[in-house]
Amino acid sequence: MVETRRPIKVEEAIERLMKFSTPGVVTHVPIEQAYGNFLGEPLIADHDVPFFNRSPYDGFALRSQDTVDVTRNEPLKLEVVGEIGAGSVHDTVVGENQAVRIMTGAQIPDGCDAVCMLEMVEPIDEAGHTYILVKKKFRSGENISFRGEDTKQGTELASRGSYINPGIVALLATFGYKQVPISQRPTIGIIATGSELLDVGEPLQPGKIRNSNAYMVISQIIRAGATPLYLGQFSDHFATCFDQVKRALDKVDFLITTGGVSVGDYDYLPQIYKELGANVLFNKVAMRPGSVTTVAKKDGKLLFGLSGNPSACYVGFELFVRPIIRTYLHCVNPLTKKAMGTLGADFPKPNPFDRFVRGHVTYKHGGLVATPAGLDKSNVVSSLAKANALIVLPGGTKGYTEGDQVQIMLLEDQEGLQVSLDG
Amino acid sequence: MVETRRPIKVEEAIERLMKFSTPGVVTHVPIEQAYGNFLGEPLIADHDVPFFNRSPYDGFALRSQDTVDVTRNEPLKLEVVGEIGAGSVHDTVVGENQAVRIMTGAQIPDGCDAVCMLEMVEPIDEAGHTYILVKKKFRSGENISFRGEDTKQGTELASRGSYINPGIVALLATFGYKQVPISQRPTIGIIATGSELLDVGEPLQPGKIRNSNAYMVISQIIRAGATPLYLGQFSDHFATCFDQVKRALDKVDFLITTGGVSVGDYDYLPQIYKELGANVLFNKVAMRPGSVTTVAKKDGKLLFGLSGNPSACYVGFELFVRPIIRTYLHCVNPLTKKAMGTLGADFPKPNPFDRFVRGHVTYKHGGLVATPAGLDKSNVVSSLAKANALIVLPGGTKGYTEGDQVQIMLLEDQEGLQVSLDG
Numbered sequence: 001m002v003e004t005r006r007p008i009k010v011e012e013a014i015e016r017l018m019k020f021s022t023p024g025v026v027t028h029v030p031i032e033q034a035y036g037n038f039l040g041e042p043l044i045a046d047h048d049v050p051f052f053n054r055s056p057y058d059g060f061a062l063r064s065q066d067t068v069d070v071t072r073n074e075p076l077k078l079e080v081v082g083e084i085g086a087g088s089v090h091d092t093v094v095g096e097n098q099a100v101r102i103m104t105g106a107q108i109p110d111g112c113d114a115v116c117m118l119e120m121v122e123p124i125d126e127a128g129h130t131y132i133l134v135k136k137k138f139r140s141g142e143n144i145s146f147r148g149e150d151t152k153q154g155t156e157l158a159s160r161g162s163y164i165n166p167g168i169v170a171l172l173a174t175f176g177y178k179q180v181p182i183s184q185r186p187t188i189g190i191i192a193t194g195s196e197l198l199d200v201g202e203p204l205q206p207g208k209i210r211n212s213n214a215y216m217v218i219s220q221i222i223r224a225g226a227t228p229l230y231l232g233q234f235s236d237h238f239a240t241c242f243d244q245v246k247r248a249l250d251k252v253d254f255l256i257t258t259g260g261v262s263v264g265d266y267d268y269l270p271q272i273y274k275e276l277g278a279n280v281l282f283n284k285v286a287m288r289p290g291s292v293t294t295v296a297k298k299d300g301k302l303l304f305g306l307s308g309n310p311s312a313c314y315v316g317f318e319l320f321v322r323p324i325i326r327t328y329l330h331c332v333n334p335l336t337k338k339a340m341g342t343l344g345a346d347f348p349k350p351n352p353f354d355r356f357v358r359g360h361v362t363y364k365h366g367g368l369v370a371t372p373a374g375l376d377k378s379n380v381v382s383s384l385a386k387a388n389a390l391i392v393l394p395g396g397t398k399g400y401t402e403g404d405q406v407q408i409m410l411l412e413d414q415e416g417l418q419v420s421l422d423g
Numbered sequence: 424m425v426e427t428r429r430p431i432k433v434e435e436a437i438e439r440l441m442k443f444s445t446p447g448v449v450t451h452v453p454i455e456q457a458y459g460n461f462l463g464e465p466l467i468a469d470h471d472v473p474f475f476n477r478s479p480y481d482g483f484a485l486r487s488q489d490t491v492d493v494t495r496n497e498p499l500k501l502e503v504v505g506e507i508g509a510g511s512v513h514d515t516v517v518g519e520n521q522a523v524r525i526m527t528g529a530q531i532p533d534g535c536d537a538v539c540m541l542e543m544v545e546p547i548d549e550a551g552h553t554y555i556l557v558k559k560k561f562r563s564g565e566n567i568s569f570r571g572e573d574t575k576q577g578t579e580l581a582s583r584g585s586y587i588n589p590g591i592v593a594l595l596a597t598f599g600y601k602q603v604p605i606s607q608r609p610t611i612g613i614i615a616t617g618s619e620l621l622d623v624g625e626p627l628q629p630g631k632i633r634n635s636n637a638y639m640v641i642s643q644i645i646r647a648g649a650t651p652l653y654l655g656q657f658s659d660h661f662a663t664c665f666d667q668v669k670r671a672l673d674k675v676d677f678l679i680t681t682g683g684v685s686v687g688d689y690d691y692l693p694q695i696y697k698e699l700g701a702n703v704l705f706n707k708v709a710m711r712p713g714s715v716t717t718v719a720k721k722d723g724k725l726l727f728g729l730s731g732n733p734s735a736c737y738v739g740f741e742l743f744v745r746p747i748i749r750t751y752l753h754c755v756n757p758l759t760k761k762a763m764g765t766l767g768a769d770f771p772k773p774n775p776f777d778r779f780v781r782g783h784v785t786y787k788h789g790g791l792v793a794t795p796a797g798l799d800k801s802n803v804v805s806s807l808a809k810a811n812a813l814i815v816l817p818g819g820t821k822g823y824t825e826g827d828q829v830q831i832m833l834l835e836d837q838e839g840l841q842v843s844l845d846g
Contacts, residue, residue, distance in 0.1 A: 032653065169635070170638065171635070218458070388588065
């Protein structure tokens with residue numbers, strides 16, 4: 001019996017799915033290992049920046065009140081009573097007509113309230129003392145970076161779920177995060193189905209192809225921020241398959257199967273969901289490729305039934321699995337970032353359904369150009385090597401023409417998009 | 424004595440540097456670990472794709488010569504003599520007026536040269552045999568994907584040095600790379616200098632700041648594709664520092680120091696290069712920030728003297744260290760990708776030198792918009808968290824205005840730019 005499935009729109013599928021999307025737990029890693037993870041807590045400034053009034057220049061710290069009557073023709077002679085290297089402090093109060101040599105970044109000594117830049121004065125040595133001649137009046141606060149002027153203690157500098165890039169690592173170090181709270185990566189199981197599949201190490205056989213989806217999905221899982229756990233291939237025997245899925249669910253946070261979700265004789269997944277008592281959120285999406293993509297839920301765990309077709313599998317992962325991973329990682333923007341750009345080649349296939357085409361984004365004349373991968377049969381395989389985006393081609397047209405404005409999902413982006421902004 | 428340094432242009436500095444840039448060795452990892460590495464050899468198709476003539480549809484394989492006289496009104500009855508599931512083959516030659524049920528992707532049986540799609544015929548059961556009624560004439564080759572039509576055996580599908588993304592992993596699996604040749608990541612040592620530096624775990628002290636550069640650079644090294652080895656902070660004692668650098672060079676492929684590269688009293692690096700007998704390629708670059716960035720070479724190893732100023736350190740790394748890492752990884756395009764975009768805010772500072780400003784790229788109306796980080800003092804710290812680009816502002820102007828067209832270096836990009844295209 002061929003089951004009849006009602007296709008739903010992609011947006012509706014994502015909406016249904018995101019209702020069951022939950023954040024995971026927080027763990028800690030040493031700061032050296034923080035890069036490339038996601039912040040498990042907001043990053044908070046633990047102190048004012050600067051932490052003390054400091055000199056932005058190499059020069060001489062002085063008291064502005066000493067310079068009130070100074071002019072170019074009536075310069076003031078100040079005695080240099082000390083030198084402050086980076087990291088050291090001057091431990092006495094600077095008195096009338098005194099100055100202190102100060103390095104960039106050093107703390108302004110007590111008594112001083114301005115800095116004269118090094119290149120503006122010429123030091124004079126007289127009888128074992130050093131003096132400078134100041135030829136201008138200084139305002140109180142001139143050439144001083146004040147405590148807290150960059151950032152006040154307690155400010156949130158990056159939100160929970162932010163991708164930890166080198167800039168964030170610098171902030172984590174500045175604010176004393178020797179151990180960094182990060183979102184724990186979910187573990188995602190992968191089971192490949194298809195009796196035509198050979199493992200990557202096997203020699204080719206008539207009628208068979210090597211299993212590429214499992215390894216592709218492993219990489220997509222890592223790119224999205226999760227940890228893959230490859231559980232191997234399904235057997236051809238239903239009871240064994242059912243048992244494989246049941247056991248897999250104990251080991252993982254989410255489970256992906258590739259293939260076996262259609263309505264053919266060899267497609268066990270629909271029956272497995274049924275016998276598991278899983279709640280099928282959807283099993284047909286009005287999109288190409290990947291219309292048979294199925295998502296089900298069992299005991300709080302999501303099961304993603306991706307198509308066995310490589311492009312459908314790829315697209316199904318990015319549309320449906322990635323936002324679930326990003327939510328688990330506490331990302332504020334769990335959806336993939338979208339940008340408008342120009343279609344780089346004709347795409348003549350008409351289609352009633354929305355199409356998500358793997359493509360390659362380049363930059364031309366200040367804009368994005370997205371070219372579909374594998375339009376031309378003779379490069380269908382190699383063009384995949386370059387795919388870094390999904391080109392969104394809404395259904396109901398007779399195809400698209402080079403130069404059309406299209407929406408592009410940027411797969412290498414780490415900032416994402418809020419759920420509410422998607423549409 | 425203050426040494427006089429002659430500044431050279433950024434392009435000249437990169438050109439000098441790249442002359443000493445050499446590729447590293449190749450190693451192998453299991454395909455499960457290949458993602459995010461760089462191909463150590465070109466990826467070659469080890470077989471034709473498809474590997475056999477196959478059916479792109481669910482349907483019936485048949486012999487076109489049987490259908491020569493068929494019309495809608497004079498249909499032909501074919502006996503269905505077998506069924507080919509995915510991965511299985513039909514082991515006899517199909518004879519006159521016979522057909523075979525065939526699944527998508529399965530191998531076309533001997534004798535057949537066309538496929539009739541499933542939805543075009545209605546099977547009939549008669550006396551234990553199954554028949555189909557074909558109502559049109561078929562061309563030889565109709566609805567068949569021919570061996571090699573996607574890719575021929577021996578085709579190079581991705582060049583050496585390509586960043587291994589999920590698409591490339593799929594190709595590696597398809598072509599049997601159970602072990603993947605990858606470029607070995609260079610090990611890059613980091614020594615931080617500056618007596619004002621506290622380690623990230625230390626409480627704040629008057630006049631001191633926590634060392635953020637080392638951890639920032641660790642992250643930049645990982646992002647660029649190399650392995651960081653943090654060797655700690657310099658002592659305040661010259662002989663010890665010299666010894667630290669000498670010992671470090673035995674352990675690493677390249678060495679980065681942060682700070683200590685100016686001409687001040689506490690800047691030991693120039694003297695260390697001298698006593699090492701290192702060949703200083705340049706020690707002043709006509710750029711802001713980071714004009715004191717120094718690169719030297721000793722016994723085939725490059726020593727990068729980055730500034731202690733965090734933004735100068737960041738920029739110096741991306742301009743000079745990253746292309747050396749990418750060359751080591753065999754990348755065809757070792758330079759950072761550049762794109763044109765719109766400046767997202769005024770940048771009023773005039774400067775005689777080229778400026779590289781950390782910024783945040785967004786996409787608006789099909790184009791790139793790059794906004795400088797930390798223009799406004801009150802967000803100088805937090806804006807760093809978003810930096811994903813360097814905005815290139817050529818020198819010799821009175822500043823730049825929002826809306827100006829500018830060149831943007833995309834730091835999260837993995838495709839890069841050829842050396843010869845840079846300029």
